[in-house]
Amino acid sequence: VVDTLVQSMGQQTNTISDGWQIATEDFVGAYGAASAWKTTPDKMIYRTDLSIERMQVYDYERKQNVSVYAPEKIGGMDDYDFYLWGARALLTIQNPECHNGKKLLLFRDSFGSSIAPLLAEYYEEVTLVDLRYVSASYALELLGDTEYQDVLFLYSAPILNHGDSLRF
16 A cells, blocks of 8 residues: 555655564454444554654654654554554654655544554655644645645545544
């Protein structure tokens, strides 16, 4: 998926097959946990390597740097909070290993948070915005910013099917 997205934005990719880890084998997700139907647990995986470990993630709500992955969130209310500390209005990922001058503006929900570190390997900077938590005027201001070479809108189907949750 990452290769397809990155290539569609005009970049070359390096197929990477190593560094994959299992965060949990008991993932059912927020919707699965709330469902009356029996949900079969799945593996929740992530990729790590020196490049991802060196990424700097700034959380504008906390006003501090946070890690890319939050293992302490596994087994909590939502295991998906493992990725970039869960639902956040605005984050920036700096990748000191990439020197191509490219910046990505990524509008996303928690689904997008899981793929963002993989996309960040191809950008010097990725700004992540969740339209459920920011104003339309701020989102439009970001879209008008010419420092971003690429813009990606990446939301899960349930969020898109209930567009009233997006503040745009």
